[in-house]
Amino acid sequence: MAIHFAHICSANDGKSLAMTTIITDQKGEFARGLRASAPVLLGLVPAALVLGAQATAKNMAPLAVPLMTGLNFAGGSEFAAIGLWTSPPHLLLIVGVTLLVNSRHLVMGATLAPWLRQLPRRQVLPALFLMVDESWALALADAKARRTEKSESAFSLRYFLGVSAGLYVCWVGFTALGALLGPVLGDIERWGFDMAFPAVFLVLLRGMWKGFGAAIPWLVSLLIAAGVCLTLPGGWYVPAGAIAGIAVAWMRSRP
Amino acid sequence: MIEGWTLATIVLMGSVTYLTRIGGYLLLGDRELSARTMTILEAAPGCVLIAVIAPAFVSGRTSDLIALAITAAAAVRLSLLPTVLIGISSAGLLRHMLG
Numbered sequence: 001m002a003i004h005f006a007h008i009c010s011a012n013d014g015k016s017l018a019m020t021t022i023i024t025d026q027k028g029e030f031a032r033g034l035r036a037s038a039p040v041l042l043g044l045v046p047a048a049l050v051l052g053a054q055a056t057a058k059n060m061a062p063l064a065v066p067l068m069t070g071l072n073f074a075g076g077s078e079f080a081a082i083g084l085w086t087s088p089p090h091l092l093l094i095v096g097v098t099l100l101v102n103s104r105h106l107v108m109g110a111t112l113a114p115w116l117r118q119l120p121r122r123q124v125l126p127a128l129f130l131m132v133d134e135s136w137a138l139a140l141a142d143a144k145a146r147r148t149e150k151s152e153s154a155f156s157l158r159y160f161l162g163v164s165a166g167l168y169v170c171w172v173g174f175t176a177l178g179a180l181l182g183p184v185l186g187d188i189e190r191w192g193f194d195m196a197f198p199a200v201f202l203v204l205l206r207g208m209w210k211g212f213g214a215a216i217p218w219l220v221s222l223l224i225a226a227g228v229c230l231t232l233p234g235g236w237y238v239p240a241g242a243i244a245g246i247a248v249a250w251m252r253s254r255p
Numbered sequence: 256m257i258e259g260w261t262l263a264t265i266v267l268m269g270s271v272t273y274l275t276r277i278g279g280y281l282l283l284g285d286r287e288l289s290a291r292t293m294t295i296l297e298a299a300p301g302c303v304l305i306a307v308i309a310p311a312f313v314s315g316r317t318s319d320l321i322a323l324a325i326t327a328a329a330a331v332r333l334s335l336l337p338t339v340l341i342g343i344s345s346a347g348l349l350r351h352m353l354g
Contacts, residue, residue, distance in 0.1 A: 061258070128277050199329070
């Protein structure tokens with residue numbers, strides 16, 4: 001789907017998009033984005049509590065949890081980081097895995113770029129700090145819908161910021177709350193909370209599903225990662241599995 | 256108090272994540288990407304995600320394997336929240352029942 005958007009956008013003349021930019025009622029746009037974030041929060045709040053509780057179970061300082069979720073603000077990589085967390089943490093491994101998990105942002109940013117040409121970089125660069133799967137998807141869908149109305153500008157930065165603000169405040173707030181409640185919840189593994197993590201990722205994978213052929217690199221990643229996990233200590237199964245799968249994707253794409 | 260090594264890890268995590276967010280906009284936005292590059296960029300996030308959860312598949316605990324199968328079946332049909340709830344409750348219940 002991401003590629004599809006990119007082609008539509010690049011086929012369009014960037015200048016004509018810029019000419020149609022009209023900044024309408026800015027407060028209204030922010031509030032509209034905030035409202036659009038509400039359904040997403042239903043899924044986000046429990047995940048944030050689980051992440052915070054898992055961090056406490058891994059002996060992470062309660063203050064470090066909102067610091068991480070506030071500075072990083074990318075759930076998938078934070079679940080991965082907590083999964084690999086030790087005291088002290090293995091810095092290179094965690095930062096490397098964060099980079100790998102969040103590499104999809106590169107594709108997301110690239111698909112958004114044609115819509116952002118009308119805006120100055122000094123506004124875009126800080127705003128992109130808040131780009132996550134959900135705010136990206138909502139803002140892009142909104143921009144597409146508004147362009148067909150042909151009256152107003154396509155991409156609404158205020159709408160994007162409204163969606164993002166709702167997600168950011170709740171994510172940071174509820175991960176912090178989860179970290180504080182963690183000791184009350186006790187041994188979270190006994191209650192099955194650790195299964196939230198595979199559950200979240202399996203739903204994300206379902207969203208990326210493009211048929212069995214395209215899933216072959218994933219299967220390779222799973223097998224290699226499982227094999228390395230059983231034979232080597234530490235978290236090296238993540239880069240081993242990921243690189244093996246990406247290599248297979250590279251070989252399969254050979255023309 | 257936050258220990259120095261923890262702080263460094265968190266600050267670096269945030270930095271590389273921000274670079275991934277602006278990287279696509281700054282580097283790839285004006286360029287046409289080859290179909291091959293796009294195929295690889297599309298496959299990469301899934302490879303990473305499944306590698307991260309691989310240990311759950313080889314835990315060796317019967318309760319966890321059944322719970323994982325139930326969770327995977329839920330993920331195919333349901334959205335995030337119900338899938339997470341089913342995953343947690345099935346793992347919790349099966350561990351109590353099967354030990």
